[in-house]
Structure formats: C-alpha cells, structure tokens
Amino acid sequence: MFSFSEENYLKAIFHLERKYQAGVSTNALAEEMDTKASSVTDMIKKLSEKELVIYKKYQGVKLSELGDKTAIQVIRKHRLWEYFLVEKLNFNWDEVHDIAEQLEHIKSEKLTHELDKFLGFPKRDPHGDPIPDAEGNFSVANKMLLSELGKAEKGICVGVKDSSSEFLRFLDKNNIALGKDIKVLEKEAFDGSMLILIEERELRISQLISNNLYIKIQ
C-alpha cells in the first residue's frame, strides 16, 4: 500500500495538526521528520498526488480524509505493539518506541485485529496515549481537565475553564500557554497538587490550577 516513509510523514502531519490545530508548514514538518525542507516538499507532492493530503504551494499541508484514516491506523499499530512489548515481553516503557516504529509498518489487518484481541482491546498504550479502535475512534475522552490526568499521562494545553485575567496572568508568568505539551510527573494524593513537565521545565502546581486547564490528549 504505502511506503514506510509515506506512513511516517502522515503520522507526523497528524501529530502536528493536532498539536497546533492548524495546517502544517513545510519547516515544521522538516523539523519533526529530522530532514530538510526540500525533501519535505518532494514528499508532500507525492502524498498530494496520492490524495493523502491537501496541499497548495506555500500554504502548508493538511491530511485528507484518507490520509487521516491511514495515519490513525499506523498510530493504532504503533501503540498496540508498545502495549504488547510492555505487557507480554517484559519491556520497560522507555525501551519500546524504536521497536514500535518498526512494527507499526507491518501490513496485515488481520494481524492488527488479532493482536488487539490478544491484548484484550487495551485503551491506552504504556505512555498513557489512547489507542484508536479498528474504526479509528479514540474511545478515550479527548479533552479533559489537567487535574483528571494521572501520573505519566500527558496532553496538549488547549483551553482554560477559568478565564479571569488573574488566572491568565498566572499562566503567562509560569509560561503555560495554549499549544504547549504538558506531562504529569507526580501527583500528590493529599492535596491534589502535581509536578508537571512543560517545555523541559518542571513545575509544581496546585489543584486549583490543574482544575482550570483543559488538556487535549492524544
């Protein structure tokens, strides 16, 4: 069907679209793929001819319905294999990514389905990322409060519940902004505070804060 390289581009576009909630620029994609912008342009043209992406010169790129579906299937396989490696083969959650990068390209619908069944249709991979089902649906709620996340879960900051200027200024001061990745490193049971990772910095926040930040997971 599609080459490894094509699938990797689709996956990267998928992640960037969701991260920035917008079309994806050539440069952003080049950075994500660790390659040169010129290579990205070449590949985008190819994907465009195959109707996997919508592309207008200089206007960035976004996934077509087919491209979206294809990307989700690759992500599904990646996360199922990660789950398999950790749950069945005694891998640690930090060792599985590179192997899953290889396994995600194996072509066999039956294999994916049987693996899913064998694993008991898991809803999240070892990193807390949701695993889409065979139809591509992420059954796990997509947008939730930061306070609802558990340890080691992560998401992208997509909104605020409290939009008072006091709260917003607090966010500015602490460099919390929409579009940023947030990961829960620790969670204190007794007061609901948590240690989060945001842009490579660790930050401890109270439950009042985490209760007012919307996080989009996956």
Added chain:
Amino acid sequence: MFSFSEENYLKAIFHLERKYQAGVSTNALAEEMDTKASSVTDMIKKLSEKELVIYKKYQGVKLSELGDKTAIQVIRKHRLWEYFLVEKLNFNWDEVHDIAEQLEHIKSEKLTHELDKFLGFPKRDPHGDPIPDAEGNFSVANKMLLSELGKAEKGICVGVKDSSSEFLRFLDKNNIALGKDIKVLEKEAFDGSMLILIEERELRISQLISNNLYIKIQ
C-alpha cells in the same frame, strides 16, 4: 545493519546452499528471488564488499561465516514469528508466511530473545521447520529417516540407508532422487505407510521405503 533486500538475499542463498549442498549460481538465485540475473550480480557484489558472501566472477556465490550467521538470525526471527502467529494469535499455518516475511526484518535482539522466551523456546515452527536458538544452532537433528517425519513435516532427500540396486532402481522408477524436496502429507498409523509430495506429485510409499531414505530437514 543490513537492508531488507540484503537479508532476503542472504536467506535465499542459505536455503539454496543447503538444498544443493554446493555454491549457488546467479540464475538459481535469480529464480529463487523472482528477479533478473543482472540484479542478482549487482547485489552479490554489494554483499561481497560487505564480506557477507564469498564470490568469484562466474563461479557462483556462498555465504561467509558472517553471512551464514546473519541468514540464520533472519530465519530464526521468521520462524519465531510464525509460531507466535499460530500459537498466540489464532492464525492458520497457511496464513503466516507473508506476515513473517515482514516481521523477520525487525531489528532488536532483545525483542527476538523475549519473544522466544514468551513462546517457551519452541523447537519447530508451524510447518515443522526447526527454529535455531540465539547462537544459531539448530537443536533438532538435521538428518533423519523419512519414516521419522510426522505429518506436514518436510525435508530434502540426502541419502539412502539401503543402497541395494533393487532399492535404488525403485527410487529411480518413482522419481525419487537426492536433492529433491519431500513433504509428508499423510501417515497411516496401522501400517506406517505415508503419502508424500515430491515435485508436485503425490506418492504413497510403504514403511520399508521411508525407513531407508535419509532426509535432511531445515
């Protein structure tokens, strides 16, 4: 390490070497790989530069120690994955080959070892082919009497126990010769006779016959 294509060539050379107990010709390899002789020559040169094969122009090719080791590791992965698919994921033994052709190229020693352990260190794949261990040893006896094979097992005819001219003429008449593939299709418990497949022909032979033919498996 090595590309999918390189690994596939090594595997093919391995099988042909054992089948004909000799160096492998360019044409034989082209047929096995379903490609053109000129493509084979190109690849052989590349493998030779990487010291995976011993090659002299017009003299055919054979695996170096490194090439042999590499081929066996690919075969090991192929057969472990086949076992996994049948034993854990409810595949039928006739559905697994193409998927294992993909999975055999996944690079991770730890994965291979953990998979082996998870499966209980199986000795044979679903087709009866022996699975080499991590050191590349085929623990299963290599040469055995045809009568010792079970249903669905197969091997290459490599010798006779009874070398009387009567027996040899019988073999000639029935087109059984050294180097030919033999597969056991059925085995009758009550008289030890078996139905075998040899060069796309089915043949029923008595236990007296199967007891005097050496088969090399794997």
Added chain:
DNA sequence: ACCTATTTTTAGACTTATCTAAATATATTT
C-alpha cells in the same frame, strides 16, 4: 509600499535496488 528576512520551492545530484539490452565468459555438442 518598499525593503529585508524567512519560508518554500525548484533544479540538479546521489544512493539503493531494480530493469533491459548488449557483451563476455563458460559449457556443450558435434
């Protein structure tokens, strides 16, 4: 609106693995 900086695309080249067609080496037959 213009100039500059940044982003994106194009042009041409390289690598891997393949092909066809032609040339060369080896094997077989008479």
Added chain:
DNA sequence: AAATATATTTAGATAAGTCTAAAAATAGGT
C-alpha cells in the same frame, strides 16, 4: 577444437527518497 548454446556480467536507464545550492514567494518592519 570449432561452433553453438547457455550463463553471467557490464553498461546504461529508471524510480524512490534524500541532499545542497539557488531561485521564488511570502511575511514583517518601518
């Protein structure tokens, strides 16, 4: 041993995916 047939290699071409360097388009600042 020469002629013929077969096997193998070489030469040149193609497609996928990448690169560098140069050109073109867009965006930003005044």
